Amino acid sequence: MLGAARKHFATDGFAASLTAIARQAGVGQGSLYRHFPDRISLAVAVFDDNVAQLEAFAARPEASLRDVLELLTEQTVASVAFIDMLRASDDDSRLRAILDRVTDALDRKLGGARRDGDVHDSVTAGHLLLAIEMVAALVAKAPAPSRRDLADRAWAMLRPSIFR
Known part of the structure; x- marks a missing residue:
């Protein structure tokens, strides 16, 4: 089910048809809803891997803020639903928790980049998320x-407003 959901979210975004996901997974809608009672539960299960990958990558000392933004861009190019899900975070605490994890990963790298003089002092994790959302849109x-x-x-247009 998760593989089918990942595929449909990648091509159709966060609003992908749950009926189509169930059909591709070879299960009935009832079976899908027993495992994932709503779209958000399914999306969180699908994209938790993305966030875990981002967190692990951002925790590496040699990974720069640019590297982390590149990984987020790769994830966005692969599935625009990932960013759609983060944008919908105001509506659901499960999505807010995912957004908080992404924000924390960005904040950690942003602090180092700021100390190294790589970014403009005014740049926040919120600005970085906005830039990612713009690229995703x-x-x-x-x-x-x-x-x-x-x-x-x-990104070629956005980088000068973020990096020195």
């Missing part, structure tokens, strides 16, 4: 093959 409308190039071009 752009790539969400693009065909999958052109998403990476579009994300790279958007």
